[in-house]
Amino acid sequence: KSPAGPDLLVKSGGFNVETLDVSCSGMAGPWGMLATNYEASLAAGEPMLSLWKNSPSTHGSTECSSCRLQMEHVTSRPVRHPVQLLAWSLGLVSLNGMPKIRKQHK
Numbered sequence: 001k002s003p004a005g006p007d008l009l010v011k012s013g014g015f016n017v018e019t020l021d022v023s024c025s026g027m028a029g030p031w032g033m034l035a036t037n038y039e040a041s042l043a044a045g046e047p048m049l050s051l052w053k054n055s056p057s058t059h060g061s062t063e064c065s066s067c068r069l070q071m072e073h074v075t076s077r078p079v080r081h082p083v084q085l086l087a088w089s090l091g092l093v094s095l096n097g098m099p100k101i102r103k104q105h106k
Contacts, residue, residue, distance in 0.1 A: 005063050005082030013089035018057055023047035025067040032070065041070070049074050059095075061085055 002021065009015040026045025031037055042049065052060060052071055060071050060079035071079045078095070080088075087093045 003063055005061055008082050009061065009085055013086045015085065015089065017061075018055060020048050020051045020055065022051060025049065025062075025064070025070040027066040027070040029066050032066065042074075045070055059085070 006017045006019050010017050025048055026041040032041035053074055060077055061082050062068050062079060068079045088095050
């Protein structure tokens with residue numbers, strides 16, 4: 001089954017989405033954070049990371065925090081969880097994730 005994030009961003013947030021779900025990012029959690037695994041981690045993620053590096057997108061999105069680290073590492077572009085981008089599109093938060101407005105829910 002495909003990730004829910006891209007559909008959420010298109011249908012609810014009005015985003016233009018380019019899906020790069022061609023491989024793992026190579027981070028593999030703590031394994032990819034070890035200096036001894038650095039080169040192997042980048043090699044494992046090369047199919048997706050290469051597309052990300054060459055994408056004209058200004059922001060990335062992933063549901064995985066390890067992937068986020070790897071994606072931000074190979075570019076200077078911010079990567080956010082789909083729910084963060086959706087909240088931004090609704091005016092609930094600023095793009096850096098800090099509250100922009102507070103709504104009272106009863």
